[in-house]
Amino acid sequence: MTFRYAPLTAQDQPAVVQHLLSLDADDRVLRFNTTAPDEKVVEYCGRWNHADDIVEGAWEGERLIGLIHLPVFRVGADLVGELGVSVAADRRKRGVATRLALRTLDSSRRRGLDRIYINFLTRNRPMMCLARRFTDDIALDGDETVATIHLDAAPRNDADAADQSRPSGDGCGHRPCAAGRGPCAAGCSG
Numbered sequence: 302m303t304f305r306y307a308p309l310t311a312q313d314q315p316a317v318v319q320h321l322l323s324l325d326a327d328d329r330v331l332r333f334n335t336t337a338p339d340e341k342v343v344e345y346c347g348r349w350n351h352a353d354d355i356v357e358g359a360w361e362g363e364r365l366i367g368l369i370h371l372p373v374f375r376v377g378a379d380l381v382g383e384l385g386v387s388v389a390a391d392r393r394k395r396g397v398a399t400r401l402a403l404r405t406l407d408s409s410r411r412r413g414l415d416r417i418y419i420n421f422l423t424r425n426r427p428m429m430c431l432a433r434r435f436t437d438d439i440a441l442d443g444d445e446t447v448a449t450i451h452l453d454a455a456p457r458n459d460a461d462a463a464d465q466s467r468p469s470g471d472g473c474g475h476r477p478c479a480a481g482r483g484p485c486a487a488g489c490s491g
C-alpha cells in the first residue's frame with residue numbers, strides 16, 4: 302500500500318474535517334484530550350491558520366488517511382509548536398504517524414523552531430511509542446503526559462532509519478523503541 306505525503310493547505314480543509322470526523326469517540330478523546338462532538342471538531346478546524354501552522358498529510362488516493370497539525374507560537378524568545386496527530390483506524394501500525402512526524406520535524410527545523418510539545422493521555426500507548434522515537438524528555442503527570450522534542454538536538458538515528466525501512470504493523474516488540482533502550486517501556490506490543 303502506497304501513501305503520498307504532502308503539506309496540507311487551506312484547500313485541503315474539507316478533507317481534514319472529514320478525516321477528523323471519521324475518528325470514533327475514543328479516538329477523539331485521545332486526539333483532543335477531551336470529548337469532541339462533531340460541531341466542536343468542525344469549529345476547531347475552522348481555527349487553523351495555514352499561513353503559520355505546520356500541517357502535514359498522508360493520502361491514499363483521494364482519501365486523507367492521516368495528518369499532523371502543529372500550531373506555531375512564541376514562548377518568550379523561543380519559537381515552539383504543539384503537535385496533534387491522527388491516523389485513520391484502518392491504516393494504523395504502518396508507520397504513517399512516524400513518517401508524518403519526521404516530515405513535521407524537518408519543516409519545524411527549517412522554520413527555526415526550538416521545541417515541539419506533544420500533549421497526550423498517559424494511557425495512549427501508540428502515542429507513547431511514537432514520542433519515544435523522537436525524545437527522552439517525557440514528563441508523566443497522572444492521566445496526562447507531555448513529551449518535548451528539542452530541535453537543536455541532533456536527529457535520532459533510529460527515527461531516521463524508521464523512515465527508510467519501516468516494516469508494517471509489527472509494533473514495538475521487534476525493534477527498540479528508542480536508541481539503546483530495548484523494547485518500549487510503555488509496553489507497546491499492541
Ligand SMILES: CC(C)(COP(=O)(O)OP(=O)(O)OC[C@H]1O[C@@H](n2cnc3c(N)ncnc32)[C@H](O)[C@@H]1OP(=O)(O)O)[C@@H](O)C(=O)NCCC(=O)NCCS
Binds near residue numbers: 428485489
Ligand atoms: C497515535 C496514532 C497517531 C499512531 O498512528 P500510527 O500510524 O499507527 O503510528 P505508527 O505506525 O507510526 O507507529 C508509532 C508507534 O506506535 C506503535 N503502535 C501503533 N499502534 C499501536 C497499538 N494499537 N498498540 C500499541 N502500539 C501501537 C507502533 O508500534 C509504533 O511504535 P514503534 O515506533 O516503537 O514501533 C494513532 O494510533 C491514532 O491516530 N490514534 C488516535 C489519535 C491519537 O491518539 N492521537 C495522539 C494525540 S496527539
